[in-house]
Amino acid sequence: MSPTLVKTRFLIISDTHGYEAMDEKRSFRQEVPPSQVRLHCGDLTKNGIPEDYEKAINMLGSIDAELKLVIAGNHDLSLDRDFYEKNGGDMNEHTRAISIWDGPLAEEAGVTLLNEGLHSFTLKNGAVLTVYASPYTPVFGDSAFQYPTGEDRFNPSERVASEATSTTVQPILDFPGVDIVMTHGPPKYVLDETSNGSNAGCPHLRRAIQHARPRLHCFGHVRPQWGLRKVVWDQKGEEETDDGYTMLPRVFVRRNQMMRKRTAYQDLSSASEEDEHGAVTVMVNAAIMNENGEPANAPWLLDLDLPTA
Template sequence: MASTVSTRFMIISDTHGFQFGDAEKAGGHFKHPLPKCDVLLHCGDLTHVGRPSELEDCLRMLTSIHAELKLVIAGNHERPLDINWVIKHNEKKNDPNSPPFLERKRALDILTGPLAKEAGVTYLTEGLNTFTLKNGAKFTVYSSPYTPAFCDWAFPYGRLEDRFNPADKVDYGFKCITEKPIPDFPGVDIVMTHGPPRYVLDRGWNGNVGCASLFRAISRARPRLHCFGHIHEAYGAKLIQWSEDKESTGSSAMAHVSEGTNSYPQESRYPIIFGKETLMVNAAIMDSTYRPVNAPWLVDVDLPKATSD
């Protein structure tokens, strides 16, 4: 009996207020009819500035996507969802009845309330979650909305701060600020972050802007899939082959990199060898000028079957 089951993922990010009909105007690919999938992954930047009305519009858009499970994280544009951003920009600081706190409560209620339930959306914050699908697949997801600080957006951390590795595995010169580290292999199947790792699908107008500490953590975890967005210009996919030495981390752990191809609306098949390969996907729907021209990624991944005990 097979110990894995093929599971279809639709991966998107950086929709920034996208509604169906926008892609046709821009000559894009994200339009009806949409192929069915088992799991939808949205890697953040649902909106322009995170207003509750924008979040409601996003959920209505996601409602029309056919998926058993829809997992959504925030991005740097979802400002009201970041408690530290709210406190920083609130004249009354911790007053729960001040407008910024009330907006935050409304935003959270939208992403966890009846409208999200109707859309089939599960909102994830930073940390680990495990899911079991009707096809028998069971998988663990690590999610995080945090990205290196840029201007005055939400969920920031410093370039020399490590948010993803435990203290004993932080690189020299970095300060550990980890609250919920990414686990070592084989502790996670899928990693969803808003931002990319350093030097993998992270090249923007000002160079490579991904996170070195995130790449270090991914090289430890060696998940089947790591998906993100944030850097619109770097849309694409890479298949990473890891070194045989499981103790190596960072760039020394990467043995080979090959380009991934998007066959949307047909699926792309990746028979990933767990522990030896990771498919990395930048799924930003918007390009650098905020036109929805990029296609979602429809990817088949073999996942472990849930055991009966």
């Protein structure tokens, strides 16, 4: 018997890099529409200064949402203990950064910083959601929460490609074990093309998503690729190949509409769509900053169906 579904509203952002949503000339500005779940997919700051986390928490606290979830990104340097210690960072700053997210400011703002792994939540509308979160991205330059491209931290060890090494602590669960995946970086070939034409996404993450088939996978990191695309999974496809899915065209949203509504809105619930859970995953690159470091992009506001308890 299929679970009862309830329409639930998500506000999704990423890569704010210290932007406090105060510029009236930008789509993302104060008084964004309310939502039930607000997701931030990392890069809250430019370089991880503790005071900037406080600014980010204040900004996120001003957004009207029942559940506010955050992950770190590669620019949030002081949150990555191993990186910070290895690169000679002041460990007192790391301790302070962690204490800010564990302290009263974040608690009063209702903001939760998620560690890598699985997390479950129940909303007031009865919706139950299982979230897989990870701040990690393939190594590029010298920044936080990165891993060598030959390491797979997303799949169970028995599914790791022969040329890769498993470093998995908590794999992404196969379908139907997870509803939402929020990572800082994209999967390979999905909204991941950089300004120089290369694809910065992770192939191991793509393989895990192909098996998980979540309702939503949201990320940022590759700022030129802000957008939304649906992936339709081929139930008859060979799961261990790069085939087995069809990527639909990028959703078009008018800039003047985003400016007026302060968001890019899409109703993806059963009220307007007929996508069966497990057949389609909504892929969202929610980077607010563009490639020039300007807060040119709008938050995504999505209506999705979630199962009830």
